[in-house]
Amino acid sequence: xxxxxxxxxxxxxxxxxxxxxxxxxxxxxxxxxxxxxxxxxxxxxxxxxxxxxxxxxxxxxxxxxxxxxxxxxxxxxxxxxxxxxxxxxxxxxxxxxxxxxxxxxxxxxxxxxxxxxxxxxxxxxxxxxxxxxxxxxxxxxxxxxxxxxxxxxxxxxxxxxxxxxxxxxxxxxxxxxxxxxxxxxxxxxxxxxxxxxxxxxxxxxxxxxxxxxxxxxxxxxxxxxxxxxxxxxxxxxxxxxxxxxxxxxxxxxxxxxxxxxxxxxxxxxxxxxxxxxxxxxxxxxxxxxxxxxxxxxxxxxxxxxxxxxxxxxxxxxxxxxxxxxxxxxxxxxxxxxxxxxxxxxxxxxxxxxxxxxxxxxxxxxxxxxxxxxxxxxxxxxxxxxxxxxxxxxxxxxxxxxxxxxxxxxxxxxxxxxxxxxxxxxxxxxxxxxx
Numbered sequence: 399x400x401x402x403x404x405x406x407x408x409x410x411x412x413x414x415x416x417x418x419x420x421x422x423x424x425x426x427x428x429x430x431x432x433x434x435x436x437x438x439x440x441x442x443x444x445x446x447x448x449x450x451x452x453x454x455x456x457x458x459x460x461x462x463x464x465x466x467x468x469x470x471x472x473x474x475x476x477x478x479x480x481x482x483x484x485x486x487x488x489x490x491x492x493x494x495x496x497x498x499x500x501x502x503x504x505x506x507x508x509x510x511x512x513x514x515x516x517x518x519x520x521x522x523x524x525x526x527x528x529x530x531x532x533x534x535x536x537x538x539x540x541x542x543x544x545x546x547x548x549x550x551x552x553x554x555x556x557x558x559x560x561x562x563x564x565x566x567x568x569x570x571x572x573x574x575x576x577x578x579x580x581x582x583x584x585x586x587x588x589x590x591x592x593x594x595x596x597x598x599x600x601x602x603x604x605x606x607x608x609x610x611x612x613x614x615x616x617x618x619x620x621x622x623x624x625x626x627x628x629x630x631x632x633x634x635x636x637x638x639x640x641x642x643x644x645x646x647x648x649x650x651x652x653x654x655x656x657x658x659x660x661x662x663x664x665x666x667x668x669x670x671x672x673x674x675x676x677x678x679x680x681x682x683x684x685x686x687x688x689x690x691x692x693x694x695x696x697x698x699x700x701x702x703x704x705x706x707x708x709x710x711x712x713x714x715x716x717x718x719x720x721x722x723x724x725x726x727x728x729x730x731x732x733x734x735x736x737x738x739x740x741x742x743x744x745x746x747x748x749x750x751x752x753x754x755x756x757x758x759x760x761x762x763x764x765x766x767x768x769x770x771x772x773x774x775x776x777x778x779x780x781x782x783x784x785x786x787x788x789x790x791x792x793x794x795x796x797x798x799x800x801x802x803x804x805x806x807x808x809x810x811x812x813x814x815x816x817x818x819x820x821x822x823x824x825x826x827x828x829x830x831x832x
Contacts, residue, residue, distance in 0.1 A: 402698040406431040406691075420737055421680075425449075425687040431694050445690050452689020453682060455563055456641060457570055461681060463644025464554045466674040467651040468510040473670065474655025474662055476622045477519035480505045483619035490606040493596025495531055497589050499524045499538070500545040504585040507549015509625055511556055513772050513780045516546040521787040532602050537595065539788030540798040544806065545588055546780050547769040550735065551762065552581035554629060554647065557735050559640065560685065561761045564692070564743035568757045570640040571633045572824040576762050579823055580813045584766070587805035595801065621658050625650055634827050681736055688740030695744055705749045715753040719814050722746055723767055727807075730771020734779065738768050755817070762820040766810050770803065 409430045413423035425445070432441035484501035491497055502524065507516040521542040528538035550557050553574035562570045607615075628650060629643045638646065655662040662670070695701060708718055726746075729738050743764065750760040772780040775792055785792055813819050 402431050402434055403695075403700040403703065405434065406694070406698075406700075420734065421683045421687050424684070424691050424737060424741070428687065428691045428694050431698070435698075444693075448690035448693045449686035452563075452686050452692075457559060457563060458682070458685070460554075460559050460570070460641040460644040461556050462674060462678040463641065463648050464511050464556055464559075465677050465681075466670070467554075467644065467647040468512045468515060469670050469673050469677075470648070470651040470655050470662065471506075471510045471622075471625075472512070472515040472519050473666070474651065475659040476509060476654075477502070477506055478523060479615075479619040479622060479659075480509075481520065481523060482615040483623075485604075486607050486612040486615040489604045491593070492603060493593045493601055494604045495524070495528045495533060496538070496541050496592035496596055496601075499528065499541045500585055500588045500592060503542060503545035504548045504552065504581065505623070507546060508552040508554075508581070509622060511549060511554045513546045513549055513769070514783050516549050517542055517780050517783045518787055520546070521784060525788045531604075533596075534599070534798070535788060536790050536794045537599075537798040539784050539790050539795050540802060541588070541592060542788070543773045543781055543784035543795065544799060544802040545585070546784070547772050547806075548581045548584050548588075550769040550772070551577040551584070551766055553577055554640075554644065555765070556681065557739060557765055557768075558761065560681075560736055561739050561743060561765060563685070564688075564740050565747060565757050565761060568761055569824075569829055572758055572829040573761055574630065574633060574640065575824040575827055575829055576758055576820045577765070579819055580762055580766055580809065583809045583812065583819070584806055587809050588802055591801050591805045595798070621654050625654070634829065684736045685740060688737055691741060692744045701745050701748045704745055705752060708749050709752065716815070718749065718753060719755075722749065723763070723810065723814060726764065726767040727770060727774075730768040731774040732777050733771070734777070735765075735768045735772065738771075739764065756821065758824065759817045759820050763810070763814050766806075766813055770806050770810070773799065774803075 406427050410423055410427035413426060414420065429441060429445055432444060436444065481498060481502045484498040484505065488494060488497045488501060499520065503516050503520050506520055507513060510516060521539070525535065525538045525542060529535045549555065555577060558573040558577060559570055562568045562573055625647060629647055632638045632646065633640060633643050708721065711721065712718060726742065729742065747757060747760055751757070772778050775781060775796070781792060785795055
């Protein structure tokens with residue numbers, strides 16, 4: 399029907415305003431839209447079938463594995479060792495503690511795959527430590543909040559797996575490798591802002607550590623860093639798939655947390671598994687209902703209509719991509735990443751492809767964009783966690799966050815308009831053929 403897209407959007411937004419959980423909002427909005435052109439019982443049956451079909455994917459098995467390994471890593475004493483490791487190498491630079499914060503968040507995010515876990519694990523130590531050394535608490539909280547989002551792009555990232563499913567066939571391995579360079583660029587951009595900020599404010603510089611201490615800290619952090627090499631090395635070499643890599647990451651992280659670092663005992667495993675089940679069930683429910691919504695979008699030809707509308711605004715790809723980015727930045731400020739990726743991938747991917755953008759390039763741009771939303775008001779989950787850990791308010795954190803936002807947006811524009819930033823590494827590794 400002609401107005402099905404508006405009805406779908408209207409019902410969805412109305413339910414959100416009424417504080418209906420987002421998964422139920424997506425499912426009910428989809429059902430109402432189906433009823434415009436399908437009878438009640440066939441519509442209900444179709445909704446159930448599409449939800450089940452959306453979960454019928456071997457690749458989705460990687461999500462509970464990586465969630466479990468991330469929970470284990472978050473409780474396994476990894477965070478402090480990564481902080482000490484970063485401190486040994488860059489702590490003596492201008493704004494050293496802020497740089498350590500960024501580096502530790504990047505490393506931990508790349509291991510755990512969770513921005514919220516990164517904010518809590520790194521922020522609980524780094525924010526008080528930075529304040530103790532003379533840094534402004536609000537600035538320290540802003541640095542932690544912004545830096546924690548880099549783990550959404552750097553693998554293993556569950557959101558990249560979800561995009562691979564939503565896009566209908568982009569290689570998870572290629573997406574994982576593609577995320578490294580953009581994630582590192584974001585980290586370097588944040589470090590640059592931190593160094594300038596620290597130099598301007600006159601924050602203290604920490605003395606360099608003796609070589610013996612550097613070696614000691616490196617050796618202590620090495621087992622955790624090996625996980626990155628183990629997972630990505632196996633995927634790139636073709637020894638195992640991303641799903642198998644998730645299972646291997648679980649075994650390795652258990653050995654690390656229980657045997658090497660001895661931070662988790664057998665009595666804590668039940669709570670670790672319970673947390674994993676909780677997170678996984680939420681993600682799977684969102685995937686199921688979003689798959690049904692994607693089907694009704696295709697059934698009503700809504701992506702084609704949106705493509706025509708956007709291309710009707712301008713025939714300049716630069717303008718269209720800028721509009722898409724601004725739209726996604728707005729969406730990211732109000733919606734969590736998982737439903738946003740599942741809903742907007744089938745809508746905007748055809749537009750991007752019509753402009754000559756590859757699905758892999760679009761996926762990295764999409765995830766980077768929505769990552770900024772994680773630390774943006776009013777709904778940014780990482781921003782709320784950061785303010786809670788930093789014991790401050792959103793209003794006080796936003797001013798120091800603004801230059802960090804600008805740095806992330808700058809890198810986002812580079813990734814958007816320079817395809818090689820996201821496509822070069824997977825192409826060189828033989829994981830992606832354009």
